[in-house]
Amino acid sequence: MLVHAEGLMSFLTQSLEKGAGPYRSVYVPVHPPDGGPAGTFLSRFTGSEAPVLDGYRPVDPVKMLLYGVREKVAPFAGESPPGLLAGVKACDLKGLELLDKALINEEFADPAYGSWRDKTTVLSFDCTDAAPTCHCTLVGGKPYAESGYDANAARMGSHYYMNAATEKGAALLELIRKHVRADTSHDRVPAAVEARRAEMTDKVRLQNEVFARSGEYARLRSAAPDAWKEQSAECVGCGACTNICPTCYCLILNDESETGPFAKVRSYDSCQWQGYARVASGASPRPRVHERFRNRYLCKFVLMAEQFGSLGCTGCGRCTEACPGGIEFRDVVRRLTEGPVPGRGAAGSR
Amino acid sequence: MKPNPYEVIPAVLTDTIDETPLIRTLRLEPERPVAFRTGQFIELSLPGVGEAPFTPSSSHFITNRMDVTVMKAGFLTEAVHKAKPGDTVGLRGPYGTAYPLEEFEGRDLLLLGGGCGLAPLRSLFLTLLDEIDRYKSVTFFAGAKTPRDCVYKTAFLEWKKHPKVRIVRAVDAVPPGESWDEEVCLVTKLLDKLDTDPKLTPAIVCGPPVMMKFGTLDLLQRGFPEDRIYLSMEKKMYCGIGQCRHCVMGPYYVCKHGPVFTYAQIKNEEGIWD
Numbered sequence: 188m189l190v191h192a193e194g195l196m197s198f199l200t201q202s203l204e205k206g207a208g209p210y211r212s213v214y215v216p217v218h219p220p221d222g223g224p225a226g227t228f229l230s231r232f233t234g235s236e237a238p239v240l241d242g243y244r245p246v247d248p249v250k251m252l253l254y255g256v257r258e259k260v261a262p263f264a265g266e267s268p269p270g271l272l273a274g275v276k277a278c279d280l281k282g283l284e285l286l287d288k289a290l291i292n293e294e295f296a297d298p299a300y301g302s303w304r305d306k307t308t309v310l311s312f313d314c315t316d317a318a319p320t321c322h323c324t325l326v327g328g329k330p331y332a333e334s335g336y337d338a339n340a341a342r343m344g345s346h347y348y349m350n351a352a353t354e355k356g357a358a359l360l361e362l363i364r365k366h367v368r369a370d371t372s373h374d375r376v377p378a379a380v381e382a383r384r385a386e387m388t389d390k391v392r393l394q395n396e397v398f399a400r401s402g403e404y405a406r407l408r409s410a411a412p413d414a415w416k417e418q419s420a421e422c423v424g425c426g427a428c429t430n431i432c433p434t435c436y437c438l439i440l441n442d443e444s445e446t447g448p449f450a451k452v453r454s455y456d457s458c459q460w461q462g463y464a465r466v467a468s469g470a471s472p473r474p475r476v477h478e479r480f481r482n483r484y485l486c487k488f489v490l491m492a493e494q495f496g497s498l499g500c501t502g503c504g505r506c507t508e509a510c511p512g513g514i515e516f517r518d519v520v521r522r523l524t525e526g527p528v529p530g531r532g533a534a535g536s537r
Numbered sequence: 538m539k540p541n542p543y544e545v546i547p548a549v550l551t552d553t554i555d556e557t558p559l560i561r562t563l564r565l566e567p568e569r570p571v572a573f574r575t576g577q578f579i580e581l582s583l584p585g586v587g588e589a590p591f592t593p594s595s596s597h598f599i600t601n602r603m604d605v606t607v608m609k610a611g612f613l614t615e616a617v618h619k620a621k622p623g624d625t626v627g628l629r630g631p632y633g634t635a636y637p638l639e640e641f642e643g644r645d646l647l648l649l650g651g652g653c654g655l656a657p658l659r660s661l662f663l664t665l666l667d668e669i670d671r672y673k674s675v676t677f678f679a680g681a682k683t684p685r686d687c688v689y690k691t692a693f694l695e696w697k698k699h700p701k702v703r704i705v706r707a708v709d710a711v712p713p714g715e716s717w718d719e720e721v722c723l724v725t726k727l728l729d730k731l732d733t734d735p736k737l738t739p740a741i742v743c744g745p746p747v748m749m750k751f752g753t754l755d756l757l758q759r760g761f762p763e764d765r766i767y768l769s770m771e772k773k774m775y776c777g778i779g780q781c782r783h784c785v786m787g788p789y790y791v792c793k794h795g796p797v798f799t800y801a802q803i804k805n806e807e808g809i810w811d
Contacts, residue, residue, distance in 0.1 A: 261543035295542040295778050437782045440543065440775040442627075444584040449627045451543040451582075456781070464773050464783055467589070467611030470746055472772075472808035486785070493788050 188360060189346045189377075194367035196238070199273055202366040204234055208359075210308070211268035214252055216245040226318075229274075241315040241342055243330075244276040244503055248433035249283060253303040254290070256430075260440075261451035263298040266306065271359070273310040278323050278501040280311055280335035282433025288495045289436055297453075308355040311336040313380075314387055320504025322395045322517055328502050330387045341380045348373060348380050398517035400524050404488035404498075410523040412477065418519045419480035421512030426457030428506035428516075429483060434491065434499045437463075458482050484519065542778050545582050545627030546571060550620050551602070556688040557681075560653055561618055562594060562606045563626075570600035571628055574635030575664040576657060576769065576797045580777050581605060582627030586616045590632075590774045592796070594656040596663035597635075603628075606656035606688065632777035634797045636661050636741060636767060638671075645673045645733035647740040649752050651680035651724045654744030655688050657769050661741060662696070669701050676733060677704045680724025680748070684708055684717040705730055725752045728759060735760040743769040750810040753800055763801035770795045770809070 203213050215238035216227035226246040227239045249272065275283075287304065290297040314321075314330035323330055332339045337356030340347040349369075351357040363369065429435040437456045444450040456463060459479050465471040473479045491499030507516045548567040555561050571579065575597040582588040595604035607617045620626060646665070650658040658677070665675055677696070681687040687706065697704045705727050707720035720727060725748065731738075740761050742752050749768060756766050772784035772791040784791035787806035789798070803809050 261541055261545070263541055263543075290780060292779075294539070295780070296539045297780065298541045298543070301539070436780075438775060438780065440588065440781070442582050442584055442587050449545045449547075449582055449584055451545075453543075456775075456783070458782075466771060466773050467608075467614055468745070469610075470811055472811040486782075490785060490788070 188349050188364070189343070189370040189373050190340075190349055190363060190367055191346055192342070193345075194369075195340065195347055195349075195363070196240075198363050198367050199238060199240075200232070200234065203232075203271070207366060208271075208362045209269045210271040212270040214270065214272045215240070216274045227274075229272075238274060240274045240312045240340070243314050243316050243318045243321055244278055244505075245274070246505070246508075248431065248503065248505065249275055249279040250286060250433055250436065253283070253307065254286060254297070254300045254436060257452060257454045258299045259443075259450060260298050260453050262448065263302075265302075267299075267302045268306065270303075270307045271310060272307050273312070275309055275311045275336070276314055277311065277329055277332045278321075278503040279433050280309070280332055281328060281497070281501040282503075283309070284335045285434045285491065285495055285497060285499060285501075286436055308337045308359050309335075310356075310359060311339045313339070313341040313384065314391075315342050315383075317387070317391050317394065318504060318508070319394070320507040320517075321391055321502065322398065322504055323502035324388060324392045325395050325398060325400065325517065326498050326500050326502040329384070330391050331384045341376070342383070343377060343379050348377055350376075395517065398521050400517075400521045403524055404492065406524045407481075407484050407488055407520075410481075414523055415477040415481045418514070418523065419477040421514055422459075422476055422480050423512055424459045424461065424476050424479060425511060426459040427509040427511065429457040429459055430455055431505045431509045432487075433501055433503055433505070434487070458486065484523070488520070542776070542780075543629070545580075545588075545629050547625050548603070548628050550622055550624045550626055552622055553620075556606065556690070557686050559610075559686075560606060560608045560688055562604050562688075563617070563620065565603045565605060565626065565628070566601065567603065567628055571603060571631060572600050573597055573603075573631030575638070575660045576636035577631040577633050578777070578792075578796055579603075579605070579628050579630035579632070580774075581607075581617070582629070583613065583616050583620065584625070584627070587613050588627070588629070588775075589613045590777060590792070592657035592660065592769065594659040596660065596667050598664060598667045604659075606653065606659070608653040630777055633792055633795055636797055638664070641665075641739055642671050643673060645738045646675045647731065647733070647738050648675065648677040648679075649724065649728075649740060649742045649744075649756075650678075651744035651748045652682070652686070653688070654748070654769070655679055657743050658741065659689060659692075666696070666699065666702075669699070672701070674733065675702050676731065676738075677702065678724055678727040678730075679704065679706045680708070680727075680744070681706075682709050683712055684715045685712075703732075723751075724748060725755045728755055731759070736762065739765045739767065741767045741769075746771070746810045757800070763804065764799045766800040768798050768800060768803070770798055770803070 213232040217236035311332040438453045439456045487499035548565040552564040594606040775781040779790040779793035
């Protein structure tokens with residue numbers, strides 16, 4: 188269906204505020220208050236900031252909301268209320284698809300993430316711009332949603348073309364139609380949207396031409412330790428790259444009960460930190476910075492690909508943006524996938 | 538609704554046995570039975586402190602109580618050693634793979650272990666003893682640094698009396714003031730005394746990483762098949778269910794696809810002995 192952009196905005200900022208629909212909380216990207224950093228941040232909509240639905244992905248990934256930095260997971264306080272998450276971009280949808288595979292499986296579900304996921308409707312928006320670090324096209328992605336959303340909105344001049352992919356998405360579109368005038372005669376992606384998508388894809392592709400890579404990620408496994416040392420020369424092991432990555436979900440579990448029953452709290456961990464894999468005896472499989480640095484690249488391009496059938500990199504470029512050492516992730520991947528393709532296990536055990 | 542994987546089963550600490558100055562066995566009575574298969578591990582929680590993975594050291598045929606042998610090595614295990622009878626701790630699990638007893642049936646078996654690595658082997662050994670008619674014989678080579686560092690001191694003396702069991706113990710060294718009338722050598726050196734056919738003897742190995750490494754290499758050299766060497770791998774683990782990623786080893790989660798692996802399964806993975 189087609190909805191006027193102003194109409195959709197008023198639905199999100201006014202109708203929902205007045206209690207329309209089941210959503211008890213609405214999350215949108217907003218600019219930080221004056222003097223804050225550039226870019227947008229996902230925040231609970233309070234009515235004071237204007238949502239930024241177009242443009243490119245927010246500074247922080249969606250996981251920050253659905254998979255909190257610190258959450259009590261047992262005893263689990265209960266179901267999250269229904270929520271709406273609007274303004275999500277394609278790279279973050281890919282991140283959610285991977286987290287779904289990792290955190291909800293046939294045997295177990297992370298209680299907090301599972302509950303959030305069940306109750307949250309995800310409304311994605313096509314990218315209309317790209318950050319300098321954006322590179323979804325290098326990892327097989329597109330700057331618009333192909334899957335993983337409940338409903339999607341694609342900018343088309345003064346309007347949005349909207350479609351639903353799930354029941355939750357269909358319910359959202361129905362609610363929108365109740366509050367805003369919508370033209371429902373469009374049931375296919377309009378040519379104008381196709382054209383804009385192609386244009387955006389070209390833009391992202393063009394800005395990444397210098398980082399073009401072979402896609403032979405198995406080469407990362409066999410790249411020489413010296414090459415990793417060289418690439419990680421500016422790495423201080425701070426973990427900014429993993430904390431901000433939409434697919435990193437490594438957790439630590441603490442017991443924080445004071446009196447009474449056990450209270451399990453999970454928080455983010457980072458494979459870039461020295462203590463990450465260290466066991467009580469002091470042994471660690473990756474005691475040196477370049478080994479931990481390498482681990483992240485292997486995890487994203489080899490291990491996650493083997494485990495989940497999709498790369499652990501969505502091309503959002505946040506790791507490059509967050510790195511205090513100025514390490515250009517795309518450049519590291521390009522350089523270290525240039526070597527020979529190894530046989531499995533070529534690196535061997537030390 | 539799937540079960541919450543992070544809920545714990547409370548267990549009362551009923552007794553503690555000091556094995557060595559650093560190693561203590563806790564006897565636990567869980568609120569409801571924790572039915573594990575020998576080789577699997579549990580996560581032991583201390584309220585307000587945290588949790589860590591341990592392999593029970595009791596027979597898996599006993600489900601109303603569980604022994605866990607813990608070496609004081611870090612923050613959590615230090616707190617474990619401070620726990621007193623009557624305290625409540627928590628258990629999650631069991632998790633991971635077990636020793637494949639069906640593959641051991643009718644065979645001569647070799648258990649090779651050292652230090653606190655004897656804990657899982659004690660569980661296996663006691664489980665084997667409970668059904669000893671299923672197996673041809675059990676050779677148990679056990680090592681420790683010094684006589685003082687030997688775990689299960691009195692139990693070993695009892696076990697030795699069993700007709701289908703052969704136990705040989707070794708210490709690396711006997712410091713002045715300590716006495717020892719068994720072998721003095723590295724535990725792997727005991728393999729010289731093996732009197733069963735390496736090609737037909739499954740070997741189950743558990744111990745400190747360096748012992749596991751050289752033990753495995755030695756076994757290979759003596760003709761033990763790669764897929765008949767069973768290793769209990771130790772990696773850092775928080776969740777036990779393949780979610781926290783700390784124990785990732787190539788395509789495996791040690792917590793989920795292990796901790797028991799054959800050498801053939803993991804020989805090409807990086808850093809297996811680290």
